[in-house]
Amino acid sequence: MLVTTVALAAITFAYRAAASLLPRIPDPLVRRAQGLAPALLAALVVSELAGREAAADGGKVAAVAVAITLAAVRAPVWGCVAAGAVVAAGLRAAGVG
């Protein structure tokens, strides 16, 4: 965790500081970096559900479904997460998830 933190912190610091430290950052690079985010997050969702180490179960799938539904009606992100966790917990308590 510590190694991860230090390395990620250094990289993120560099990203934020780059424009202040370097003469110029090419625009196309910058804009392309912006556009990647949806692809990355979709991959994270898939990794959680279908990854080699992941145990895809009803609870996780239900959590995702609940989260999407709430996000679609503009619930705040933390609300979607909490609802997802609650639903997963409920299913597991009922012996289903």
Next chain:
Amino acid sequence: MTTQPSTVTIRTALVGAVPISAPVFVFGISFGVLASAADVTGWQAALMCLTVFAGSSQFAALSILAAGGSPAAAVFSGALLNLRYLATGAAVRPVLRGGRLRRSLEAQLVVDESFAVAVAASDEGEPPNRVALLVTGVALYVAWVAGSVTGSAVGPVLGDPVDLGLDAAFPALFVALLWTLLRRRSDWVMAAAGGVVALVVAPFTPPGVPLAAAAVAGLVLAGRTGGDDDRGAASTAGDGLPDGGT
């Protein structure tokens, strides 16, 4: 918001930062709770919040480590997710002051929300508002770290993470964040491409690799479609800390 830039005082900015700080605080709590469920100590979680200050990358890294992935995979994933700070860092450069060191440090207060607020507080065509940026940035920074500390303290008391559905919190979080990003058709296409590529790769590879594959797919796709749609540096609320309370 049509606040005249010259009248954004520190006090005005602080008042405006409160409704955004609250959900960030709660989000920080969830980070602390999930971290504790992954056997990460309160100090470690707080340190990450203090030094990285970027929600989605922290959750991604945490999820990879929790799944048994390597630190390299966790760092790489976080680094991909935080690429947008190259863009926002460039966008705020005009309003940063001082020499290179000071500007680099001021730039660390850029997060999606502080950037969005700063842009909203400035006029069309003007650079983001400096006071709004720095004040909101500080407020969110405090809220994020405080939330993490709180979550780490509360987490162990809550009981078995799986029973609580906390492991399901990760995919729920990522999909909720993804939803906030899907504005243009190109965003949907990117998400679909990343998802499909990840789906093909995920069952056979270690944590972090699907993300890298999706990044490559995304870059190739962006190259093909001529890349730069109007999702420029002024776009608001990316996939970092959550939207202000909406």
